Amino acid sequence: MKFKAAVIGCGRIGCGFDEDPKRKQVSTHAGAYFFNSNIDLVALSDVNEDFLKKYSQRFSVPNTYTNYKDMLEIEKPDIISICTWNETHHEIVKVAVENGVKAIFCEKPISNSLDNAKGMINFCQERGVILMIDHQRRFDYTHQNIKNFIKEGKLGRIQQASFYYTAGIANTGSHMFDLLRFFFGDVGWIQAHKSNNFSPNEKDPNFDGLIKFKNGVLCTIQACDVKNYLIFDLDIFGTKGKISLSKAGFKVEYNEIIESDLFSGYKELSQTNCPIKEKSRDFMVDAVKHLVDCIINKQKPICSGEDGLASLELICAFKESAEQKGKMISLPLEQSQIEINSK
Ligand SMILES: NC(=O)c1ccc[n+]([C@@H]2O[C@H](COP(=O)([O-])OP(=O)(O)OC[C@H]3O[C@@H](n4cnc5c(N)ncnc54)[C@H](O)[C@@H]3O)[C@@H](O)[C@H]2O)c1
Structure with missing residues (x-):
């Protein structure tokens, strides 16, 4: 057809x-x-x-x-x-x-x-x-495999996650929020503060913040200045290991747990072959x-359109929280007068 x-x-x-x-x-x-x-x-x-x-x-x-x-x-x-x-x-x-x-x-x-x-x-x-x-990233084979790896419990319980991004909460944040929802599901609440780190669009500034997902995962969101370098990095700390994404979110590294060679009675993370299947970026x-x-x-x-809306709700919620000195805002955000400009 x-x-x-x-x-x-x-x-x-x-x-x-x-x-x-x-x-x-x-x-x-x-x-x-x-x-x-x-x-x-x-x-x-x-x-x-x-x-x-x-x-x-x-x-x-x-x-x-x-x-x-x-x-x-x-x-x-x-x-x-x-x-x-x-x-x-x-x-x-x-x-x-x-x-x-x-x-x-x-x-x-x-x-x-x-x-x-x-x-x-x-x-x-x-x-x-x-x-x-x-x-x-939802259409990307590697990201789909990361999602499945987490869903199948291969990373254990997610203890913490942290995301680093550049170039605007609406412009890049839209991708960031969607990827986090893809991996961790719907959001319960957020808190945010305006970042001092430069965004190329003054109408689309950067924000730092916290996201609490309904499944209990807590993720920090931190913005950097794109004039220095582009960044879209995520660290996910599970009870069985750690996944790190870098290079615009497309390079995956995996850390397994080994006995510490520094301290008796402790274990540590050590980079090893990535068990997650990767493919070229044909998204x-x-x-x-x-x-x-x-x-x-x-x-x-x-x-879907609903996924796009959920990402936009998070962009608006980050702006609203920052305007109210980091107020905790619950999702879904039923209403917001905020207009975003992502150029
Ligand atoms: N998914 C991604 O990774 C990704 C990457 C880049 C841009 N984007 C998004 O894509 C959109 C466009 O970004 P861009 O960087 O390609 O911008 P751009 O400015 O390079 O392209 C936009 C084009 O739209 C044209 N245009 C404007 N009004 C029009 C109209 N009424 N009818 C027909 N054409 C019209 C402009 O002339 C321009 O050529 C933005 O929403 C941006 O956030 C997404």
Whole structure:
């Protein structure tokens, strides 16, 4: 079965990252559609005509549009990708649903406010449209294996976790919160304080904080300054060993427990061969394969609109807690007037 796909927003994640010689795997929505044999990439839309010209050639796309509404009406795609900034997502989802799309692959953060995110989920639910959010690590084989390793009890009881990130609570935090929910489940409460460490977007600052998951795991959240280096690191201390993620969260290291050679009667952690199966980072290609499977089998995606909303709730809760001097805030956050800006 063949599906018609179209991309709205042909910037970095829509099309451009595939020009980066350091990115060895397909890293864009257009690239992932181009390489999927079940998909015809029929159109691109962007307000930037230079991008349309360049990327329609690169990905052999027959039609381009500066107005995405025209594209939806004329092309009637089955699948669209929304790769514009988050304040536009709500309106694009509404128009796409009205034009009969079957599935939407939407960039993170899901939207700019809780109300708009809920609206997007409702539009899609009412018309049976699949809404999948691009928190990429959920589509990644290695991260799925880490989740299963924890779920099967191979790390024992999780004693503590700590996360280090850079570049904004909405921008990077969206991925961080989703990955933590993927591993540890729903959140009970959070506390947060504004960080002094620089974020490139002054409207999307960094925050430090604490997350208590409903399963009892406590995780510290600490921001660093992206001007020094990019970081997306997680340490998980289980009673049977330790997992560490580094290199944007894609390198996995494992520590086993051994007898201490320093102190009698104590044990310590020691790095050893990683028992978690790893694979190259093909998450964009795998995400699109998953979306096609979801359409065919009428399944909910591994990263749904509700997952996007839960991540946005955590972003808003961190901001609200910091505004109230680290007040403890319970999740889910039913309401928030906070508007986020993740540019
Ligand atoms: N999942 C990830 O790892 C990841 C990585 C990068 C960006 N993102 C997310 O993707 C989104 C876009 O980020 P980016 O870095 O690609 O931004 P970008 O600025 O490079 O691209 C956005 C594009 O949208 C276009 N655009 C704006 N309004 C439009 C409209 N009405 N119709 C059609 N096109 C329009 C712009 O001209 C631009 O080309 C953001 O929400 C960002 O958080 C996610």
